[in-house]
Amino acid sequence: MTQSGEPVIGVANLCKCYGDVKAVDGVSFQVARGEVFGMLGPNGAGKTTTIEILEGLREPDSGSVTVFGMDVTRHAPSIKQRIGVQLQTVSLYPRLTVTELLDLFGSFYAHHLPTKQLVDAVDLGERAKARSMNLSGGQQQRLSIALALVNDPELIFLDEPTTGLDPQARRSLWDLVKGLQAQGKSILMTTHYMEEAAELCDRVAIMDHGHILEMGTVPELIGRRFKERAVFFDTSLKLPSAQLGKLEGVTRAAQEDGQTVLYSRDVAGTIGALLALTDSLGVEPKNLGIRQATLEDVFLDLTGRALRD
Amino acid sequence: MNTLLRLTVANIRSLVRDRAALFWTFFFPVMFVFLFGWIFGGNSDTKVAIGFVDQDNGSQVSVALQKAFSQVTLLTIQTGSLDAEEAAMQHGDISAIVVVPSGTGAAVAAKSATSIQLYTDPSQSQTSQVVEQIADQIVGASNLQIAGGTAVVGIQPMTLASTNISTVAYLVPSILAMALMQLGVFAAIPLVQQREKGILKRIGATPLARWKLVGSNVLMRLMVAIVDAVVILGIGLIFFNVQIVGNLLAAAGLVLLGAGAFLAIGFALASFLKTEEQATGVVQVVQMPMMFLSGIFFSFDFLPGFLQTVARFMPLTYLADALRQVMVNGTQVAPLGVDVAILTGWLVVCLGIAARSFRWE
Known part of the structure; x- marks a missing residue:
């Protein structure tokens, strides 16, 4: 994604x-129009x-x-008309139906999409009359x-959209996000899952202790x-680590999760x-x-611990 | 449709679909009305005592009327001056007063229209109706004798509050007050729940103005308050014959003021409570003592002195007192103006606390 035009988030x-x-x-970063960050x-x-400051x-x-391009502290009401927000909270008015909730939220906005269209967009047609x-x-x-799409927003915030979902539900949600991206929406999302970030995001920021590390x-x-790729095998094989480090192409040898890992340029x-x-x-x-090294390796290398610790 | 109305409808739907909430808002007070109505509703007095006041100096007409009333087996008659009989009725010794004004005999002799006065207490509806029917028959019979059926003597109805309103008449407005108290105080629980679950925060991320969110909640509760009042008073009227004698507008105003004051208390509580469990517990600690000490199920006077002092600090004491005064002419714990002032005070102070301290997340 090229960063052209005025960023939607600065x-x-x-x-x-x-x-x-x-x-x-x-923290400093920018998100370009149409980008998934x-x-x-x-x-x-x-x-x-x-995210909550941005919202x-x-x-x-x-x-x-x-x-x-508008200061959020001064123009919150007009910004709120144009953004869609999905928080980690799921249940809203548990006793209202899908249709009733979408109608209700639509009424909060000056402009909103037809409920039928939204229900179809997220494939909830069969559950439209079910209580949430x-x-x-x-x-x-x-x-x-x-609910985050109810006002046809230009910018959508997704806060850990797939946490707690089974792999199949996660896949179907990824398809949904890709569909939004294809419509030209800008998306800022957070996630615990590296493969999710790799799959969906144009760019990522790795954060820890209030800083963006990378x-x-x-x-x-x-x-x-x-620069290396990883050669790995079961650690049950006792090999002198001094010798491993000196093998051809190896820059570093490590023990990870019961495996010996050799990072190698050759x-x-x-x-x-x-x-x-x-x-x-x-x-x-x-x-x-x-x-190949993965985002998980990058995170481990940056913070010294696994992401979901 | 207006956003505020849509939110109110959403709140009403949520309430109607929540069986536990429905139980507490409607069936719990209704259950109490029936329970206590049946316990105290039986009318044990078979004889009705009335006072007879002859201001016509023993005219033929007044002697005839007095004789007619005393021949009715259901009634026992005592005679005296109007002042004495009024005092007796206010004290609860007699249930009605018949007054033959001076000049009645002369008017009857001239065959010009005149009337006797009948004092009853409308809150004692059963007794009053009996006395009114008897008086109607006696006067009708007299007209037949005197003028061959032309209505010369009429009955001028008068009302006078008696002290001893029936136990059921005491209970119905009191239980309504209890229902309004619970309606308001219990409002803290869904608020804390919505905050805990992040629903308030999620709505905060939309352009919806916060006052509409609060306003819809208030509107829904006030509507429920009116429904509660109609249901409870209706049951009192239909099953236990408790008539509402006061001004209905004043009664409705009090219902709204009471609901508003307790809603403010609910909101103020919600400002300090963090979890749903906490809210459920604290709400019970607040509502239970009020329910038992504020003169709902038995008169305030039966409480030992120190508990009366405690009850005097409870807003429910004043709401129940005000509703009884307006609806069934109950004896007062405090003058109506004081009741209203105290309730308004709670409303304003608690609303102020809520406005200052309420957290949306």
Whole structure:
């Protein structure tokens, strides 16, 4: 995605404290029109606070925050007419039906889409007369997205849209988000899931402790940290780590999740050298494999811990 | 349709579809009306005592009327001055007063129209109706004798509140007050729930003005208050013959003021409560003592002194008192103006607290 035209979101040096805790500490980024921008990070990283400031739900302590080029602290009402918001909360008025909720939310806006169209857009046609409390987790999440689309927004905020969903429901939600992107909507989303960010987002920002640690497209982020690919095998094979580090092409050897991982610039050379070494010792490496570094590796490398810890 | 109305409809739908909420708002008070109506509703007095006041100095007409009344087996008659009989009725010794004004005999002799006065207490509807029917028959018979059926003597109905309103007549407005109190105080629970679940925050992300969200809630509760009042008073009237004697507009105004004051208390409570469990517990701690100490099920006077003092701090005491005064002429705990002032005070103070302290998330 090229960053042309005026950005729909502009955040510069944003800070927000709760008491002594700096929830957001000097965050800056921009989101271009039509872009899907992802914010990744563990709980407490500051993603939700950042999003809620952009939605006009919280006041920033300092820094400048603009949406559609307008200052959110001064133009919240007119910004709210043009954005769609999906919060981590799912159930709204549990005893109202899907149709009733969409009608009600539509009435909050100056301009809104027909309820039938929204129900179809999120594939809830068969459940249109069901009370929201009786929907499955995936259906509730789709309803919550339909509610975010009620005013045909230009910019949509999705806060962990797939948390708690089974893989199938997650897939169907991804399709929904891709459909929105194809319609030219701009989307700012947060997620815990690396593969979700890799699948959906044009660019991602990795956040921790209120800072953005790294920002860019997924291949950029991986390429920036990992020139190597990883050769891995079961650690049950006892090999002297000093020797592993000196094998051809290896820049670093590590123990991760019961596996020995060799980061290598020359995969063929490394595997040849590894097999020669195990041959000479009279053993054989089990579950030997090669993989690209992933966003998960980037996160681990940046923060020293796995994302969902 | 207007957003405020749509939100109100959404609130009403949510209430109507919530069985537990329906129980507390409608069936709980109705249950109490029936329960206590049946316990206290039986009328044990077989004889009705009335006073007879002869201001016509023993004219033929007044002697004849007095004789006619005393021949009715259902009645026991005492005679005296109007002042004495009024005092007796106010004290609850007699249920009605018949007054033959001076000049009645002369008017009857001249065959010109005149009337006797009948004092009854409309809140004692059963007794009053009996006395009115008897008086109608006696006067009708006299007209037949005197003038061959031409209505020379009429009955001028008068009302006088008696002290001893029936137990059911006492209970009906009191239970209505209790229902309004619960309606308002219980409003804290869904509010805290909506905040806890983030519903208030989600709505905050739309352009909807917050006052509409609060306003729709208030509107819904006030509508329910009116429905509650109609249902409870209707049951009192249909099943237990409790007549509303006061001004209906004043009664409706009090219902709305009472509901408003307790809603404000509910909102103020919601400002300080964080979780639904907390809210459920605290609301019970607030409403239970009021329900039992504010003179709902038995008169305030039966409470020991220190509990009376406690009850004097409870807003429900004043709402129940005001409703009884306006609806069934009940004896007062405080003058009506004081009741209204105290309720208005609670409304204003609690609304102020809620406006200052309420958190949307």
